[in-house]
Amino acid sequence: MFIKNLIEKVLESGGNELHMKIGSKPLMRGKDNALKQMDFPALIEKDMKDLVGELLTKEEIVKFEKRGIFETNCFGKPPCNFRLSLFHSQQKPIAYIKIINGNIPTLSEIGFPEHVANLLSAAKGLFILSGPARSGISTSMAALVQHMNVNFRRHILVIEDPIEFYYQPAECIISQRQFSKDIYKIEQGINFAKRMDVDTLVIGDLKRDIPFKNIIEYVAGGHLVFLCMANLGITSTLEKLVYSFSEDYREYVNQVLAENLLGICSQALIPGTNGRKVAVHEILIPNKNSSGIIALGKYSQIKNNISTAGGGSILFDTEKGVPGSVADKLAKGLIDKASADAFIEYYKSSMA
Numbered sequence: 001m002f003i004k005n006l007i008e009k010v011l012e013s014g015g016n017e018l019h020m021k022i023g024s025k026p027l028m029r030g031k032d033n034a035l036k037q038m039d040f041p042a043l044i045e046k047d048m049k050d051l052v053g054e055l056l057t058k059e060e061i062v063k064f065e066k067r068g069i070f071e072t073n074c075f076g077k078p079p080c081n082f083r084l085s086l087f088h089s090q091q092k093p094i095a096y097i098k099i100i101n102g103n104i105p106t107l108s109e110i111g112f113p114e115h116v117a118n119l120l121s122a123a124k125g126l127f128i129l130s131g132p133a134r135s136g137i138s139t140s141m142a143a144l145v146q147h148m149n150v151n152f153r154r155h156i157l158v159i160e161d162p163i164e165f166y167y168q169p170a171e172c173i174i175s176q177r178q179f180s181k182d183i184y185k186i187e188q189g190i191n192f193a194k195r196m197d198v199d200t201l202v203i204g205d206l207k208r209d210i211p212f213k214n215i216i217e218y219v220a221g222g223h224l225v226f227l228c229m230a231n232l233g234i235t236s237t238l239e240k241l242v243y244s245f246s247e248d249y250r251e252y253v254n255q256v257l258a259e260n261l262l263g264i265c266s267q268a269l270i271p272g273t274n275g276r277k278v279a280v281h282e283i284l285i286p287n288k289n290s291s292g293i294i295a296l297g298k299y300s301q302i303k304n305n306i307s308t309a310g311g312g313s314i315l316f317d318t319e320k321g322v323p324g325s326v327a328d329k330l331a332k333g334l335i336d337k338a339s340a341d342a343f344i345e346y347y348k349s350s351m352a
Contacts, residue, residue, distance in 0.1 A: 015028040073163060081099075082099050101164070104145075119263050122224060129226065133230065136277070141204060154171075155199045159183070177192075179208070216253055219256060220260065233350070250297060284313050
């Protein structure tokens with residue numbers, strides 16, 4: 001039962017990850033997103049064998065030994081739900097546990113921009129939430145889904161890999177399908193959404209190639225899609241999506257986006273003055289002017305014309321303290337100048 005004790009210690013410390021390797025002390029990822037050693041002896045082979053035997057069935061153990069890699073969600077196993085990933089390194093098992101948080105935060109609790117939250121009432125279109133690894137977009141998307149769950153009456157289909165939050169139906173019917181477990185191609189999930197009269201399709205942070213063509217065609221058909229993408233900045237997000245298509249198809253994609261894009265919110269986390277990460281945002285809410293730029297495929301012009309885009313549109317490096325911007329968080333004392341300057345420098349270098 002040592003694994004239960006380790007997970008309890010991670011929870012008590014406000015952490016969300018546990019890393020285990022033979023010959024090393026367990027590592028946990030804490031509130032500040034940094035890995036640190038736990039006050040626990042270095043793991044031995046028996047510890048890992050006990051862990052595998054406790055958490056996996058006999059059939060799953062055979063699969064792990066055959067493939068050398070295994071992933072599963074563990075629900076109903078105290079003290080909490082978690083995601084277990086096992087793999088071999090130099091013929092020795094390594095375990096990674098990701099805590100599945102049962103409490104879904106509200107949009108106000110995570111400081112999500114109000115202008116973006118207003119887009120949730122749309123009946124059709126495409127909304128993109130982007131951010132690099134460990135930028136909190138999975139949590140933000142969960143908060144968006146929960147907001148819809150409480151405030152609207154819809155059939156929501158969520159496609160994820162892995163499932164990180166479980167939703168208790170309130171006003172909505174919510175179907176969650178996990179890649180490689182419930183479906184084996186994202187296209188299957190999109191086709192399912194067409195047949196089952198889904199009101200809102202949510203595609204989470206899949207960490208794999210996204211079938212943009214199927215999504216664009218689904219959106220063009222008058223459907224509502226919320227999509228996570230691993231990108232920093234609204235321009236790079238648009239470019240990644242559009243440039244995934246062959247050149248002869250991009251004019252059509254630009255037109256679909258110009259007519260159906262509800263907005264793009266790119267999110268990043270910066271070390272806060274209270275020891276926790278603080279979310280900052282770059283936002284595009286299209287209006288006639290910015291939609292015209294998108295229709296022409298002139299994405300590089302969006303940055304210079306952000307002030308004439310729809311209300312609430314901002315850049316990470318907007319100098320004025322517009323809500324959600326780095327300058328706003330700095331003015332409120334949520335982040336310090338060194339952290340703000342370091343992020344802006346990183347952001348500008350990524351855009352170069």
